[in-house]
Amino acid sequence: MMASFCHFPASPPHQSLSKLLSPLRRPRPHPFLPNVLCIFNPNRNRIRAGSQFRRLSLSSSSIALPPEELDSSSLGDLTRPDFPILHQEVNGFNLVYLDNAATSQKPTAVLKALNKYYESYNSNVHRAIHSLSAEATDEYEQARTKVAAFINASKPKEIVFTRNATEAINLVAYSWGLSNLRSGDEILLTIAEHHSAIVPWQLVAQKTGASLKFVGLTKEEVPDIEQLKELLSVKTKIVVIHHVSNVLGSALPIEDVVAWSHSVGAKVLVDACQSIPHMVVDVQKLDPDFLVASSHKMCGPTGVGFLYGKSELLSAMPPFLGGGEMIADVFQDYSTFAEPPSRFEAGTPAIGEAIGLGAAIDYLMGIGMQRIHDYEKELANYLYLSLLAIPNVRIYGPAPSETVHRASLCSFNVENIHPTDIATILDKQHGVAIRSGHHCAQPLHRSLGISASARASLYFYNNKKEIDVFIRALKDTIDFFISFHGTEGL
Numbered sequence: 001m002m003a004s005f006c007h008f009p010a011s012p013p014h015q016s017l018s019k020l021l022s023p024l025r026r027p028r029p030h031p032f033l034p035n036v037l038c039i040f041n042p043n044r045n046r047i048r049a050g051s052q053f054r055r056l057s058l059s060s061s062s063i064a065l066p067p068e069e070l071d072s073s074s075l076g077d078l079t080r081p082d083f084p085i086l087h088q089e090v091n092g093f094n095l096v097y098l099d100n101a102a103t104s105q106k107p108t109a110v111l112k113a114l115n116k117y118y119e120s121y122n123s124n125v126h127r128a129i130h131s132l133s134a135e136a137t138d139e140y141e142q143a144r145t146k147v148a149a150f151i152n153a154s155k156p157k158e159i160v161f162t163r164n165a166t167e168a169i170n171l172v173a174y175s176w177g178l179s180n181l182r183s184g185d186e187i188l189l190t191i192a193e194h195h196s197a198i199v200p201w202q203l204v205a206q207k208t209g210a211s212l213k214f215v216g217l218t219k220e221e222v223p224d225i226e227q228l229k230e231l232l233s234v235k236t237k238i239v240v241i242h243h244v245s246n247v248l249g250s251a252l253p254i255e256d257v258v259a260w261s262h263s264v265g266a267k268v269l270v271d272a273c274q275s276i277p278h279m280v281v282d283v284q285k286l287d288p289d290f291l292v293a294s295s296h297k298m299c300g301p302t303g304v305g306f307l308y309g310k311s312e313l314l315s316a317m318p319p320f321l322g323g324g325e326m327i328a329d330v331f332q333d334y335s336t337f338a339e340p341p342s343r344f345e346a347g348t349p350a351i352g353e354a355i356g357l358g359a360a361i362d363y364l365m366g367i368g369m370q371r372i373h374d375y376e377k378e379l380a381n382y383l384y385l386s387l388l389a390i391p392n393v394r395i396y397g398p399a400p401s402e403t404v405h406r407a408s409l410c411s412f413n414v415e416n417i418h419p420t421d422i423a424t425i426l427d428k429q430h431g432v433a434i435r436s437g438h439h440c441a442q443p444l445h446r447s448l449g450i451s452a453s454a455r456a457s458l459y460f461y462n463n464k465k466e467i468d469v470f471i472r473a474l475k476d477t478i479d480f481f482i483s484f485h486g487t488e489g490l
């Protein structure tokens with residue numbers, strides 16, 4: 001790790017506050033949310049930091065985004081004003097947040113929904129007769145209905161709120177897995193699964209005697225779907241598969257995987273953490289048995305996620321956790337259980353957070369998931385090609401083409417520079433936030449012959465200018481290392 005970050009002096013001229021703010025002060029209708037007025041200023045500089053609002057100095061870095069260069073027609077520029085956190089400086093530079101695959105930022109509409117719950121109707125759900133509780137229960141159940149509509153589930157009761165996608169996968173592994181798996185059965189996964197989709201099944205396999213089988217990568221570095229087809233057999237009881245990879249940026253043909261799996265009698269659990277925030281996901285079309293996602297990756301709060309399960313499957317499954325809310329009757333020596341989804345929501349749920357997720361869905365649907373997807377495809381290509389043009393950079397996953405659409409993220413390495421050093425310098429010297437490490441995908445990294453990678457991941461509020469900032473910062477970072485070590489080995 002580098003100990004010193006004093007290589008780049010970066011102090012460009014200050015810009016005038018009035019020049020930045022004046023043309024955009026007048027409130028105008030929000031582009032996506034009916035009946036909402038906004039001060040439509042892409043360079044708004046008011047942020048919440050800790051418990052206080054603070055005003056930022058408008059000094060910017062040598063690679064800051066001049067407002068006049070912003071392309072106001074892009075979805076990124078249209079939506080940025082909705083995200084207060086984006087308008088701040090980090091380490092003295094305008095923040096460029098490119099760690100969206102880890103978690104997304106939250107629009108004001110979601111922050112307001114959370115605040116409103118805690119300020120005006122905070123109360124427990126499903127328990128009391130008083131008005132506050134009735135309102136909280138209504139809003140909580142409405143959030144469930146919104147999630148169901150968002151993924152086109154046929155009934156809201158097919159949606160179980162969990163703490164996150166990880167808990168949703170554990171729920172299926174422990175509830176469905178423990179009662180349906182036995183010795184000799186196979187659980188089929190790809191090598192590119194997130195640890196959340198691997199470890200729960202390892203634990204359940206140890207208890208049941210079932211075994212895990214992994215599909216490898218093709219030479220294009222996508223999970224080998226032909227191999228998956230070959231590995232499917234009557235022994236396969238469940239296929240656990242991601243929709244979009246959080247490392248490779250590849251998308252899998254879930255509809256086909258589901259059809260092949262069902263033809264041998266296997267269930268399918270889809271990890272949709274990296275697809276649901278970015279594209280239309282229709283569970284009736286894809287037809288998985290289970291599907292999971294996390295709110296915090298789709299503009300919603302942390303602490304809540306969801307499991308979609310076909311109602312006949314959920315109804316046949318035993319509880320995962322026991323406690324209040326999930327019972328029908330409790331006696332001294334046994335209990336009977338509520339119907340799903342309550343059966344799987346033991347204890348007080350994350351009420352405000354679920355309501356916040358509902359607000360995030362309203363926000364995303366206000367923009368339109370197809371519009372988000374189309375815009376991100378453009379960003380994805382731009383990011384990929386910009387990175388590809390840098391010497392000694394190795395990007396993982398498939399090359400984009402007419403038929404191959406990458407997600408708007410790139411995991412990469414620069415020869416002879418540790419990804420954590422890259423991420424550290426980008427942050428400290430440029431205010432660019434990317435991720436480094438194994439991204440909770442160690443088996444995948446091993447199969448790529450590496451232990452770690454750097455990852456830049458985008459969302460619809462990013463724009464091409466930010467990609468340019470990132471690329472220039474990365475080039476500077478590489479130069480910085482060359483200045484220490486020379487080009488040998490680079």
Ligand SMILES: Cc1ncc(COP(=O)(O)O)c(C=O)c1O
Nearest residue numbers: 164165166194196246271273294
């Ligand atoms: C593909 C994938 N699956 C599962 C998860 C786990 O999500 P959570 O930590 O919100 O449960 C993530 C998070 O990074 C992910 O990218």
